[in-house]
Amino acid sequence: xxxxxxxxxxxxxxxxxxxxxxxxxxxxxxxxxxxxxxxxxxxxxxxxxxxxxxxxxxxxxxxxxxxxxxxxxxxxxxxxxxxxxxxxxxxxxx
Amino acid sequence: xxxxxxxxxxxxxxxxxxxxxxxxxxxxxxxxxxxxxxxxxxxxxxxxxxxxxxxxxxxxxxxxxxxxxxxxxxxxxxxxxxxxxxxxxxxxxxxxxxxxxxxxxxxxxxxxxxxxxxxxxxxxxxxxxxxxxxxxxxxxxxxxxxxxxxxxxxxxxxxxxxxxxxxxxxxxxxxxxxxxxx
Numbered sequence: 001x002x003x004x005x006x007x008x009x010x011x012x013x014x015x016x017x018x019x020x021x022x023x024x025x026x027x028x029x030x031x032x033x034x035x036x037x038x039x040x041x042x043x044x045x046x047x048x049x050x051x052x053x054x055x056x057x058x059x060x061x062x063x064x065x066x067x068x069x070x071x072x073x074x075x076x077x078x079x080x081x082x083x084x085x086x087x088x089x090x091x092x093x094x
Numbered sequence: 095x096x097x098x099x100x101x102x103x104x105x106x107x108x109x110x111x112x113x114x115x116x117x118x119x120x121x122x123x124x125x126x127x128x129x130x131x132x133x134x135x136x137x138x139x140x141x142x143x144x145x146x147x148x149x150x151x152x153x154x155x156x157x158x159x160x161x162x163x164x165x166x167x168x169x170x171x172x173x174x175x176x177x178x179x180x181x182x183x184x185x186x187x188x189x190x191x192x193x194x195x196x197x198x199x200x201x202x203x204x205x206x207x208x209x210x211x212x213x214x215x216x217x218x219x220x221x222x223x224x225x226x227x228x229x230x231x232x233x234x235x236x237x238x239x240x241x242x243x244x245x246x247x248x249x250x251x252x253x254x255x256x257x258x259x260x261x262x263x264x265x266x267x268x269x270x271x272x273x274x275x276x
Contacts, residue, residue, distance in 0.1 A: 023135030023149035025128055025183060026199045046152055054152070069202040070152065083199040 003044065003053045010040025012093060019061050019072040021047045026084040027071040033086060037093050046070065099137040108133045111184075119261035120174075121191040123183050132184045136165055150182035151204070162204065169203045175257045177201075187260055243276035 008031075010016075018034070020027035022045040034041055046057050058068060064080040065072045073081040073089070081088050108130050115122045123129045135149025147153035148163040162168040170180040177200040178187040189195040237254075244258040245251070249265035258272035 021150065021152060023138050025131045025135070026150060028131065051155075058152075067202055067206070068152075070150065083201070085199065 003049060003057060006043040006045075008035070008041055008043060010034070011038045012040055014093075015076050016041035017074045018043050019057065019070060019074070020045055021070045023047060024070055029084045030071045030073065030089070033084075033089055037090070039093055041073075099134050099141065103137060104130055104134045107137055115185065117263075119259060119263040119266055121186050121188060123179070123186050123197065124191050124193075125197070128183060132182055135182075148182055151202075167204075171259065172256060173200060173203060174260060242274055244272045245275035247271050247273055 016034070016039060018027075018030065018041050020031065020043060031043065044057060046054055046061075049057060061072050062068050064074050064078075065082050067082065069082055071082070071084065075081070075092060079092065081092065108126075111129075111133055112122050123132070132149055136146045139145070139147045139149060139153060143153050143155050143157075143160075145157050145160070146165045147160050148165055148167055151163050153163075154160050157164070165182075166185065167180065170185055173180045174185060174187050177198075178190045178195050179185065179197055179200055181200060181202060181204075183197060183199070186197060187195070190197050241254040241256065243252055243254045246258075246262040246265065246267055248267040248271050249262060251262050251264040252275060253259065254276075258269050260269050261267070262271065
């Protein structure tokens with residue numbers, strides 16, 4: 001089964017990937033903040049994937065965030081914000 | 095694949111969580127919506143995996159592997175002490191509860207390599223298991239000595255953990271009424 005990626009539209013030029021959990025409230029706050037800032041991103045709810053897809057995605061997440069927690073936000077394939085850090089997120093996109 | 099947990103179930107579970115927290119001397123996150131969403135996440139995980147795996151951590155779907163993150167998790171009290179909230183934000187310190195300190199997301203304590211698992215560390219599985227050698231008594235594996243013991247000076251309650259609890263679960267005295275016992 002392919003990894004399900006939800007694309008949310010926004011006005012930014014940057015490539016933003018959000019690895020999240022559907023049950024995590026901090027991830028929910030991050031999604032809301034991105035919506036408020038009109039940032040488009042690819043959203044992957046890792047808990048909703050099957051085991052093999054999860055393992056594949058976790059490898060990718062750990063490249064940027066070795067601790068492997070959620071939410072993990074990867075910007076342009078290199079910058080990484082872990083957790084709901086409102087200040088850091090706003091600064092990233094100002 | 096995921097069953098939706100009903101609003102009714104979420105509401106009644108939220109009420110139960112609140113009561114249990116109060117009885118144990120803990121504070122739930124005062125943001126009701128936040129806390130109800132976490133309650134829903136716990137119930138969702140219970141449907142998915144058969145146990146209430148932390149809603150803010152990826153479950154392995156294996157109760158043995160996830161025992162430490164079944165809510166309330168093994169890290170709750172250390173996190174309440176150090177950061178004023180548990181990892182998912184369900185439990186908060188009195189300061190956060192009263193708005194004196196802001197609730198923020200906290201770093202993950204699990205699997206950070208800081209806790210070294212001793213080879214002979216006691217777990218519910220091996221406690222009391224004989225390390226048998228012919229002619230010898232079995233040895234009881236114990237964590238005595240790994241943790242300090244704290245005593246509540248108001249009621250005498252003893253607990254073996256890194257720091258005294260924020261509130262005595264027996265008599266509700268504050269943390270500063272505890273003294274080191276062992």
